[in-house]
Amino acid sequence: MESADPGSVRRVLLVGFMGSGKTSVGRRLARLLGWAFHDFDARVESVAGGSVSEIFRRHGEARFRELEAEVGRRLLTAERAVLASGGGWPAREGRMESLPEGTLSVWLWVSPEEAVRRARAEGATRPLLASEDAVERARKLLEERLPHYRKASLVLDSESAPPEGLARTIHESMSVGTARHEILPS
Numbered sequence: 001m002e003s004a005d006p007g008s009v010r011r012v013l014l015v016g017f018m019g020s021g022k023t024s025v026g027r028r029l030a031r032l033l034g035w036a037f038h039d040f041d042a043r044v045e046s047v048a049g050g051s052v053s054e055i056f057r058r059h060g061e062a063r064f065r066e067l068e069a070e071v072g073r074r075l076l077t078a079e080r081a082v083l084a085s086g087g088g089w090p091a092r093e094g095r096m097e098s099l100p101e102g103t104l105s106v107w108l109w110v111s112p113e114e115a116v117r118r119a120r121a122e123g124a125t126r127p128l129l130a131s132e133d134a135v136e137r138a139r140k141l142l143e144e145r146l147p148h149y150r151k152a153s154l155v156l157d158s159e160s161a162p163p164e165g166l167a168r169t170i171h172e173s174m175s176v177g178t179a180r181h182e183i184l185p186s
């Protein structure tokens, strides 16, 4: 895992699988820091003029990934901002390795079972999990993405605390200067 100097953090990037709470934790962390919050998926939806599911359905995943890449490039220049990426954004060679200076990356861990439970509770918003064998699909996707998520500077178990608690932990780790640690299930 790479380390980051929290004193020089100018943006926080939350990564992790679908349902790991990037958006809810990100909003709360932004509030604690008094920073802006930007969500990759929400930005893609406003650029495309439709929901993520509609983009997948009408234009295919490849088009979604192009839009996501473009949005990611732009949002990663934001200063004093908390960013929530989509679950698939880090899973491209080189992305986690070439984050701009001043970016603290945080991986929110979630189990495949809990990811699917949360995704279902939110309705049909995740096209990649819209199948009967969603847990199996989630397990496979998560496994493929682990090498990328693992490159984050800080890792938190999203099932260990509610979003407010996770946001506080990140905030505290920034202020006490321990921007490199792991809190994962034992």
Ligand code: S3P
Pocket (backbone or CB within 6 Å): 016, 017, 018, 019, 022, 041, 052, 085, 086, 087, 088, 089, 125, 126, 127, 128
């Ligand atoms: C995806 C995750 C989704 C969204 C799209 C694809 C993925 O974002 O970008 O459905 O590939 O994991 P969330 O992680 O915010 O659910």
